[in-house]
Each structure stands twice: as structure tokens, then as C-alpha cells.
Amino acid sequence: MKAAIFTQYGAPEVIQIVDTEKPSPKPDEVLVKIEASSVTRADTMIRQGVPKFGRLFLGLIKPKNKALGTGFSGVVEAVGSQVTKFRIGSVVFGEKLFSEGSNAEYLCMSEDLVIAHKPKSISHSEAAPICDGFLTSYNFLKDIAKIKSGQHVLVNGASGSLGSAAIQLAKIMGAKVTGVCSAKNIDFVLALGADEVLDYTKVKLDELSCTYDVVYDTVGKLSYKTFKTLIGSNGLFMTPVLNGEVLWHMLWRPNKVKFAATGVKKTKELKRLFEELVQFFEQGKLHTNIDNTFKLSEIKYAHQYVETGRKVGNIVIKNS
Numbered sequence: 001m002k003a004a005i006f007t008q009y010g011a012p013e014v015i016q017i018v019d020t021e022k023p024s025p026k027p028d029e030v031l032v033k034i035e036a037s038s039v040t041r042a043d044t045m046i047r048q049g050v051p052k053f054g055r056l057f058l059g060l061i062k063p064k065n066k067a068l069g070t071g072f073s074g075v076v077e078a079v080g081s082q083v084t085k086f087r088i089g090s091v092v093f094g095e096k097l098f099s100e101g102s103n104a105e106y107l108c109m110s111e112d113l114v115i116a117h118k119p120k121s122i123s124h125s126e127a128a129p130i131c132d133g134f135l136t137s138y139n140f141l142k143d144i145a146k147i148k149s150g151q152h153v154l155v156n157g158a159s160g161s162l163g164s165a166a167i168q169l170a171k172i173m174g175a176k177v178t179g180v181c182s183a184k185n186i187d188f189v190l191a192l193g194a195d196e197v198l199d200y201t202k203v204k205l206d207e208l209s210c211t212y213d214v215v216y217d218t219v220g221k222l223s224y225k226t227f228k229t230l231i232g233s234n235g236l237f238m239t240p241v242l243n244g245e246v247l248w249h250m251l252w253r254p255n256k257v258k259f260a261a262t263g264v265k266k267t268k269e270l271k272r273l274f275e276e277l278v279q280f281f282e283q284g285k286l287h288t289n290i291d292n293t294f295k296l297s298e299i300k301y302a303h304q305y306v307e308t309g310r311k312v313g314n315i316v317i318k319n320s
């Protein structure tokens, strides 16, 4: 089968498409023929080996895990002897973490990991990126911020994968939502359900007079001065992007400043959030925005596009 791999850290050109052995399912695993997979900002950072401290886990000199991609959607082609939740022909989607990647023609994974039946109402391309923006933002909004109805949430980077998911999820949770994006994405963010949109190229966020219960900086662009102003004395700041400033303020104000790496959350907890998201999609309450689609053979161009930092929603690799 064909798979995207990288054997050294670097630019998108380090990605190779190789012929590799088709995996066989262990007793608790399903073999999935992948129809669509995601390329995320996190994938591009893993490929680059940044931030450098991440190499303590990824491999100091070169990547320990050569495979690329986590989110996928496809059809079960074979099942192990102990599999009970899926059968040959089941249409599934989910996330494969820390081993063979999803940017390939096939993957095997345990039925007990983050995998579920794909809602019929969404396409493979819409399903494959759900574990990036939606699962990450749902973890932040539900488990970390514990958003309550009526709270006012500000989402910075509202047009990205995490941001476009966060706007929709915060609305489902009954919040009043302010999205922050540039002028070209205002209509998109309003269509997601935001009550109000601020253009970061025109509005000075650190001069706003109002404060927010929760500020979720999905792109890690807000300075301490800005988020301190925005949360006032009672709000919470959270971000999925760790840098020195965030780390410093987390240590001093652990109840006011939060970071989390969703991928390292316990599988049981991730599955709980994932299954709730599946229900929202089945009910038609959530929508995946796809900015651009590439073939597996074009994956380095997908990485280049993600690295512009300008994508609106999600990037998908389609296998057929």
C-alpha cells in the first residue's frame, strides 16, 4: 500500500510516498481502507520537529514514528477475531495517534481507541478532520472551561480548524460567542453562529472595555497584556499552543491560564468527548468546513498550504 512518511525533520519536501506492507489486524483491531484523512497544523509541526522540546518525545535526532497523519475516515475491510463493535463494510472514522499514520491507503487500530461509525449525513472528507478542531476544542470548552449557558466566550483564530469548531460548540453549549478573525473571514465566522465578530487587523483587543468569562486563543497569538485585559479579574484564558509566556503564567496562575495537549488525554476520556461529537453531527448541529482537498501524492503541497497559517477550517487528503 502507499503511505506518506518522513525520515528526517524538515520542510514539506522531506515527505515521501512509499510502498509499504499492508497491515493485518490483531485480534482486537480493524483494518480500515482509508477514503479521506486530514493534514493539520500539528502534523506540520511534528514533521518540522518544532517546538524543539517536542523532540524529547518525537525523537531527538530523527522521528521515531515515520508515519504522518492522525484523522481518518474509511471502510472496514477486515476485523480481528475479538472485534465486536464493527464488521467488514462498517463505515468508520476517528483518530490514530502515535503509530502508523492516516495519510496512507490503510491502517489498523483497536476498536477500543478513538473510532466510531461515521454518521451517514457527513462525507468521508467532512469526517476525517473532526478529531483535530472539534475534539480539541470540545475538550477545552467542555472539560477545561466547563462552559455554562449564558457565559461570554471569545474565540481568537475563529476561522481556523479549532476556531471554526469552537464557535459552533460554544453556541451549542449556550454561550454568547465573539469570534476574532481578519476581514476576509468575517462572513464565514458569522455563518458559523458567532454573535459578534472582531477584525483583529482593525480592533485593538487590549483596549476593549468589556471582559469575557472565557478567552480561547486557538492560534496562540494573544500576548499576556492582551489576554489579561480580556479576562479581567474573573475570566479564564486557555490555549492549545504552548509557549514560554503561557507556561510562565500557568505556573503562577494555574486557575486563570490553561494549556492542554488533547492527544495525551486518557483514551476513555477522549472517547467520551468523541462520542458526544458524533451525536452532534448525527443531529446536524455541527458542520466541518473544508478549505482545500489534495491527493495523497500531493501531500507535500497540503503541508505547504497549512504552513501558510491562513487556512480556513480544514485540509483533507482524498484517496479516491
Ligand SMILES: NC(=O)c1ccc[n+]([C@@H]2O[C@H](COP(=O)([O-])OP(=O)(O)OC[C@H]3O[C@@H](n4cnc5c(N)ncnc54)[C@H](OP(=O)(O)O)[C@@H]3O)[C@@H](O)[C@H]2O)c1
Binding pocket: 040, 041, 042, 045, 132, 133, 136, 156, 157, 158, 159, 160, 161, 162, 163, 180, 181, 182, 183, 184, 185, 200, 218, 219, 220, 221, 239, 240, 241, 260, 261, 262, 263, 306, 309, 310, 311, 312, 313
Ligand atoms: N494542544 C492541542 O491539543 C492541539 C490540538 C490540535 C491543534 N493544536 C494547535 O492549535 C493551533 C491552531 O490550529 P488550527 O488548525 O486551528 O489553525 P491554524 O492553521 O494554525 O490557523 C489558521 C487560521 O488562523 C487565523 N489567524 C492567523 N493569524 C491570526 C491572528 N493573529 N489572530 C487571529 N486569527 C489568526 C487565520 O485567519 P486569517 O488568514 O484571517 O488571519 C486562519 O484562518 C495550531 O498551533 C495547532 O498546532 C493544538
